[in-house]
Amino acid sequence: MRRLFALAAIVAVALAAFALLRGPAPQQGPVVLAASSMQDALNDAADAWAAQRSPRPVLSFAGTPALARQIEQGSPADIFISADEAWMNELARKGLIDVRSRADIAGNALVIVAAADSPANLPAMDRASLGAALCGGRLALADPDGVPAGRYARQALITADQWGWIRRQLAPTANVRAALALVIAKEAPLGVVYASDASAAKGRVRIVHTFPAGGHAPIRYPAALLNRSQNADARDFLQFLRSGAGQAILRRHGFTTP
């Protein structure tokens, strides 16, 4: 038993040494941490950019706060794309981003969706219509206590004067894509998601209401280089996203110009 253990230890050390001593790894693409609502759009953009030059960016999607915390803890990424201003400001305050590189790359609209084959309709934004459409079920949305998509949703519902009663009939999820999934699975009759998410799920959900842009803080996606980035291609990818070609891809996925 001990000999087996010793052998395993030797093999592990040898592998580690081999990995460390092998020399510089082949150049990998810039590491991008982006809000989950950007998933499909950024994948397309990364493919388009990589078609002209390699290597392809490494994309990692999650709820904005989770990504921000990872960056605070030293995650070795090159670019951060946030779903709201607050988290980008937070990182700027901590000196973690290159402020000169910061700019908004997209905007978005907030919508309510229902499953494509559901009969639900919202003739008006009032309690009677919402209550009828929900029919005892819950309104799915990203968690208003944290995730940007949830905060926008809460603002919009407050403006529409529905928050007071509907706050007790919510199904808050970890991120906006999970809320979308609940609607597609028909566990929630309605969900509040981004227009870009509705576009990504075209055919499986349909939009029953678009919140007026004035009812919530403007939805902006600031993107910036991280100060610790050492990747020469990162700046280039960021510029691609702001270029005509990049913007066209984003618009195709339901985002608006910033």
Place this chain on the structure above:
Amino acid sequence: MIDIDIEVRRAERRIALSLAAEGGLTALFGPSGAGKTSLLDAVAGLVTPERGHIAIGDAVLFDSASGINLPPEQRGCGYVFQESRLFPHLTVAGNLMFGTNRADQGYRWLEPAEAIEFLGISHLLDRRPATLSGGEAQRVAIGRALLSNPRILLLDEPLSFLDASRRNEVMQVIERIRDELALPILYVTHDRVEVERLADRVVDIA
């Protein structure tokens, strides 16, 4: 009274026993590892013989020809194991009384008070088995088996884990059972001395 004719399979070997007796203490004698314990297990119903016939008195416990195979709880075999197997979560008193509610049989050899006196264990009643010496544990085990009103007493090398002085004390108990109660006994051992002192007859198990 005892009519046993069985063949038991243990690992790759077959062990046979053929015995007809009218009571008293029958020793099953043979070297260690010969499979003698398997024979007692078969009589008690813990193991099923390949073929054969077991009858004690007028009760047929096992008969492969007619498909009779009584479960252990219906056989009335008081079994004293090598390592006593007292229930660790019960007191000595709890162990002794465990088998006493067996309804049938007029095989009431001793009242509990008599048995406790007989075995000299009255000072141990509230103790837990873990606190007993080897000799005390075996005496309690014998008492437990006796109080379950058995047709037959099975003893599997009961002295092998005891030292010399304890051996003597337990042998005396067994002699008293053999002499004062008309309870047939099957006694497994590899020790010549025990055989010579206790046995009414010997069966060699090779």
Place this chain on the structure above:
Amino acid sequence: MIAGLTSGEWAVIGLSVKVGAVAVIGAMPLAFALAWILSRKRFPGKVLLDALVHLPLVVPPVVTGWLLLLTFGANGPVGRWLAEWFGISLVFRWTGAALAAAVMALPLMVRAIRLSFDSVDRRLEGAARTLGAGRWRTFAQITLPLALPGVAAGAVLGLARSIGEFGATITFVSNIPGETRTIPLAIYTALQSPDGGASVTRLAIASVLLSLAALLVSEWLVRKGAGR
């Protein structure tokens, strides 16, 4: 530190304990039966049953939560049946959180209880049979009392696991304050806001203390059983 918890945080802890307790009590009969079968019975497909029982341990919790949603959700086969026949709805309710926790805790409970059954000396059961006790009496008076410390240890372990359950819970019943927001979900929520750090620390400490207490009790019970 204890005094430092807000009333909202106490509510979260209370909900966690409630969900955990219900999960363990609900899972216990099944865990007990499975542990018995796996310990004592031999049958074709036993290895498969063992693997199935251990599945929640190795499958990503989010996957387990999603499967629960598909099965017990309002549109799922079992969920629909429960709603029609009993008026029971699990999704988005604390009972659903308890179900998720129970599913995740079940493998641990089965393991612990099975180990305790395995450790009961079969020869003692044989001795009881020769003394006239049938199968049921032997189980009730010999096997069960001797296995009890291990069963209790399994329950406590299951409780600790239930209190810590996150991935399956948030996927199946989402994160509803007062209904499904157990300690791990509350910590996750607090992490989402820049100044939630203090709350995270308080809840994390509470969670660690609860789990530690459960583990210590479980260990003590196992040792008490082994000491026999």
